[in-house]
Amino acid sequence: MKVFKKEKKNIKTDNQTGFGTNAANYGGRFLDKNGAANIEKRGLPFFDQISWFHTLLRLPAWKFQMIIFGVFILINFIFASIYYFIGVEHLNGIVASSEIEKFAQAYFFSAQTFTTVGYGHISPQGFLTSAIAATEALSGLLGFALATGLLYGRFSKPKAHLKFSENAIIAPFQGGKALMIRVASYKNTNLTDAEAKLTLAMTVEENGVNVNRFFPLDLEYNTINALTLSWTLVHHITEESPLYEYTKEDFANEKGEILVFLKAFDEMFSNTVAIRTSYIFKEIVYGAKFLQMFEHSNDNTKTVIHIDKLNLHERIEI
Template identity: 50%
Template sequence: MAFRNLNRRAQINNETGLGTNTALSGGRFFAKDGRANIEIRGLHFWQRLNLYHTMLSMKRWKFLAAIMLFFIGINLIFAGIYLLIGLEHLSGMVANTYGEKFGEAFFFSAQTFTTVGYGRINPVGFLASFVASFEALTGLMSFALVTGMLYGRFARPRSFIRYSQNALFAPFKEGVALMFRMVPYTKNYLVNVEVKVSIAMKVLED
């Protein structure tokens, strides 16, 4: 069955919002990864910030980098607190230089934060013990939050669907219809599929 053009004089319009060129005015309605191409204005940064959603939607390497930076940063902060309290309140330290002492305070903080606690270094006095207890509580809560975010990232539904590169108009049921192909690229099957398509185009009529 031969295809026919709706209008031979119709010209391609790349500013409909569904084109492939995002540099033109208007841009795409949706990005190629399915995210809505929407710019929110009139709200402050803290009103638009959603840390949980950001952590769920960011790329995998950015998520892992954020977790590592948080882990290193929080232990640097607690190591600095132990230095302010006084390293004499940490029993079992064998370092001599200031840098080595800070390193031992950092790794003691990491062991306390992860609730490992090897036992060679232990806090002495109320203030150091209070800080260590608070750090252990912070570590437990942090691991619970990270575990929830990891589960949210793995449990988030994904479509795993690919679409044909081109769409076309072809005869269909005594008329003309827009046709394109879609297929799951994992070991899944589509059953009772319902698709809603939005299209914006400019057609020059006689």
Template identity: 70%
Template sequence: MSVLKKVNKKIKADNQTGFGANAASYGGRFINKNGTANVRKEGIGFIESISWYHTMLNIPRWKFMTIIFIFYLLVNFLFASIYCLIGVEHLNGISADNFIEKFGQAFFFSAQTFTTVGYGHISPTGFLASFVASVEALFGLLSFAIATGLFYGRFSKPKAHIKFSENAIVAPFQEGKALMFRIAPYKNTNLTDAEAKVTLGMKVVENGIEVNRFFSLDLEYDRINALTLSWTLVHPITEDSPLFAFTKNDFQTQKGEVIIYLKAFDEMYSNTVAIRSSYIFKEIVYGAKFIQMFENNDNSKTLLHLDRLNSYTEVVL
């Protein structure tokens, strides 16, 4: 990261961000666009470093369903192989002429046992086959209990259904200019008491040493009563702003990051939801103005055009 020297030394830095002051720790950005910390943890075993519950709750839906399906197939394949090793003659009702058919019927018997369906067409005989079937039935009950808990956890997990504009902009504001970005709820949720905090992170030189410094950016409004339409967060770039001396060229050539923390109360969850994101300087458009997202229609309703979230026009500053 190149050194930024345009920050007023009288502006107080925020030392409570959790990112540290070591300039060598910067990995391209502090916060990813999806809100996760841009951190990779090493020095510990992979199994120990993973919270499987959090992982299963946070992975995309298609990955979650794929894992459940593959787990189901593998378990039944394993138990079908055990039944074949014991001998399919210990499974009453199997009628097959070759190994493939025997394995296929053992597989479907395993699926019936694992899911505790038990159609009764095939039944185990002998101690060993009966013991394996009872173990599989218990394993199936426990597996479905875990899967049900994960399904419910994913379905009921409080989540802030809020989208950020792809770019932040520097736009005319009052007699000067301001840093702006826009957010909007995109689900049929009711969010109240929305509150935002914005932090600027960049490298500065102190006593000849390059260090990371973070500065709180004051907002025109950092809290609103209800988040029903879009909300444009505005940081006036005044003499008290660390961005005061920045030009268009600075945003294009220097490296820095604007980090946003947002929380709101979701009436449906009856809980506080939180989300965060960031904009590196290259994602800040200098000299632009957002296009309004909402308008009235003929049915006395307000239309919120979510496809305009990142729409802006260029202006001269």
């Protein structure tokens, strides 16, 4: 980050962000857009760095399904190979004219054993084949128990179904200007007691050394009773703000980051959910205002909110 050249007095700082102050050891932004810390951990073996449970819970649905199907196919391929190399003659009921067909029937016998379906068309013969089939059946029970637990964990995990606008904006506000960020709930959930916190991350030169400094940005409202429509987080840029006297050129040329932390109470899970994101200065539109994203229905009986208009804004002069 670039050196914060603007000299300000009596600007309070936030020393409880959890990020370090040594600017020389930091690279890039502090938080990714999805809220994850922009950190790469090294010094341990790869598998010791990963919590597989958390990883599988956070994977996108299509990747999780691909892993489940992939593991299922792989395990059955391994057991089918074992049956094939032992000899398919130890599997009663297999009638095949080619080696490919023999392997295919061994594979489907493996799938039936792994899922404990057991149609009875093919059965193991001999101690070794029966022992392998029994081991596979046990593996199937444990595997499906694990998959069921992961599926339940993914569905039952409390999650803040909130979307932030792609851009933050600098807009006119009460005779001056303000930093604004818009957020909305996009699922049929009831979120109450929402609380937001904004922090400005900058690099400041102190005694000839560049250090990271974090400045809390006061909000017009940092809590609301219910997050049913959209919520625009507004930081009024006054003389007490670290963004005071910042121009369009400053936002374009200097490097800074707005860290956003938001939590709310989800009535369905009876639990607090949290979400984070950040905006670097290049993601802040100077001289704009958000456009209305909700309206009444045609029969005037409901309020309709258009989530696709969350980031909709228009340019204006400040």
